[in-house]
Amino acid sequence: MHIAKQLMAIPGVIAAGEYAYRGDRYTYEGGLTDEQARMASILCRANTLNVSMQAEMFSSFAEHCGCRPLQGWIVRGKQLSVCAVGNFFCLLENRQGVLNDVMTVMRAKVGDISDNVMQVMYSKIGGDVTEQLV
Amino acid sequence: MDLAKLMEVPGVMAAFTYTDKGDLTGQMIKEGNELTPQVLDLLAHTCVAxxxxxxxxxxxWEALTGQKGFEPLQGFSLVGLDWSAVVNGNCGVVVKNRDADYEAAFAAISACTA
Amino acid sequence: MSLKRILVLDGVIAVCRFQDDGTILEGEGVIPAEMQGRLAQFAQWYRRMVAGNTDLFSLFSQMRGWTPAKGWIVHGANMTVCNVANLVAMVDNREASLNEIMAALEHASHE
Incomplete structure (x- = not known):
């Protein structure tokens, strides 16, 4: 089953999807409009870019700190949370146990990100990975 | 923190102040541009990050290379396509790239923060 | 413009051109080659991060004219590092004209 569909089966998940390095390519399931999904995709891409770079910088100062390659990130809001693992994202309610269930599914299904996360994201849309990393 | 002084920086479109977290606390915006308090609040958060x-x-860098001279930082500038934001401490300005005087901007915001 | 023409500007300690993965292509300056390589890598990481933040800011502010981000300046106590496109310069604040260096980097980035 597609990961987004599996995530949507968890009560409390509002939307889930997949985004590529370029923020304009995405697929999703759940309660978002197409425009909201596009914005979520751009947001996830920028955030992943951010956190990935921070992990790289941090690990260059503190080698073997275990923070790279980056696996994902979670932003916990007041009532909602957003999390991303690899190139999948999920929007969920802050109900007891939902985040743990979502992260369990995402980590199990997406698997360990062993390479540079940006290259993994790029490989989803094909093309010359190294060339396009701007 | 004298925003009117910051408005004298060459090419300035807006001057603003913000908290350590990036929340906007004051602003002056030159008429005739798209900047609003909401946009400056977003910009301040970006700059804090x-x-x-x-x-x-x-x-x-200083710890790893032994080369000193950066800390404490005196400012940051985001050079956008047409506009640049120059910030330090709790003050910032938005300037047109075409007329930007980065040195004057850094000097003015340092004076504003002091 | 060769990097040497930027290096000769007052206050420039080092200047590097780097690839999109952060690997240094060429570097000039008075800091060791190993430090130049590190400077290039850091500059590219930071550039991507600033670009990502700027994209987000542009998305939510709906204001044109910010993206794609051209570069950044980190202004330190005695030293400053500035980036335009795939060029980065480390400069001494006491001697450098930041405006002149930014213009030179911008010019060199078009070549």
């Missing part, structure tokens, strides 16, 4: 990571880099 960039400045925090620049501090991490500066501190790491």
């Amino acid at each position: 960039n400045m925090a990571v620049a501090t991490m880099e500066a501190r790491g």
